[in-house]
Amino acid sequence: MPRTPAAPAVPTALTGPGRRPRGRRSALTLALAGIAVSLTAPPATADSSACTHHFSGPQICIRLDGEGGRNAVTGIWTNPPEQVTARPVALFRDGQHIDTAMATRSGKALTYRWPTADTGNEVELCVKFRGSRRVACQTTR
Numbered sequence: 389m390p391r392t393p394a395a396p397a398v399p400t401a402l403t404g405p406g407r408r409p410r411g412r413r414s415a416l417t418l419a420l421a422g423i424a425v426s427l428t429a430p431p432a433t434a435d436s437s438a439c440t441h442h443f444s445g446p447q448i449c450i451r452l453d454g455e456g457g458r459n460a461v462t463g464i465w466t467n468p469p470e471q472v473t474a475r476p477v478a479l480f481r482d483g484q485h486i487d488t489a490m491a492t493r494s495g496k497a498l499t500y501r502w503p504t505a506d507t508g509n510e511v512e513l514c515v516k517f518r519g520s521r522r523v524a525c526q527t528t529r
Contacts, residue, residue, distance in 0.1 A: 438526040439466075446520040450513060457528060459507045463491055463515035464524075465498040472498065472519075480514040480523075481507070491517065 439449035449464040463477040477491040477500050491500035498517065507513060507528050514525040 436526055436529075438524055439464075440522040440524050446517065446522050448515065448517060448520055448522045448524040450515045450524040450526045452507075452513065452526050452528060454504055454507070457507055457509040457511075458504055459513075459528060460501055460504040461507065461513055461515070462499060462501040463517065465491065465517050465520065467496070468493070468498050468517075474498070476518040478516050478518075480516070482512055483514075 437449055437451040439447060446468070447466040449466060451462040451464065452459040453462070454460055461479060463479065465475065465477075468475065473493045474490050475498050476488050477498070478488045479486045479502060487502065489500045489502065491498040509528055511528045512525050513528065514523050516523045
């Protein structure tokens with residue numbers, strides 16, 4: 389079967405001689421804009437949390453808000469008895485007691501947040517509430 393030659397490309401206002409198709413230019417412009425924004429944006433935070441995983445009894449959680457070795461640490465007891473409005477919570481760093489503070493009720497949970505401090509990298513931080521045997525731990529990155 390004889391082959392039919394392809395029709396020659398017809399220049400248009402978008403793809404005239406020496407011009408790139410507009411779609412490619414737009415994609416390139418967006419990609420470069422994204423790189424520029426990512427270079428000027430502050431680094432993303434490495435927030436994380438961990439909770440005890442038991443179906444009955446206290447649900448204890450720890451939340452780290454920060455970047456690398458600088459974090460604010462929050463201890464959370466998500467389901468304390470209704471009559472409990474405050475309870476001491478202890479903070480541990482690699483198994484050593486660092487501080488004890490008074491967690492207070494906020495809605496249905498008891499919480500206390502330690503301010504941002506140098507917690508270190510690859511350090512295990514744990515919280516334990518008085519009245520609960522459960523401990524929640526999280527490792528900094």
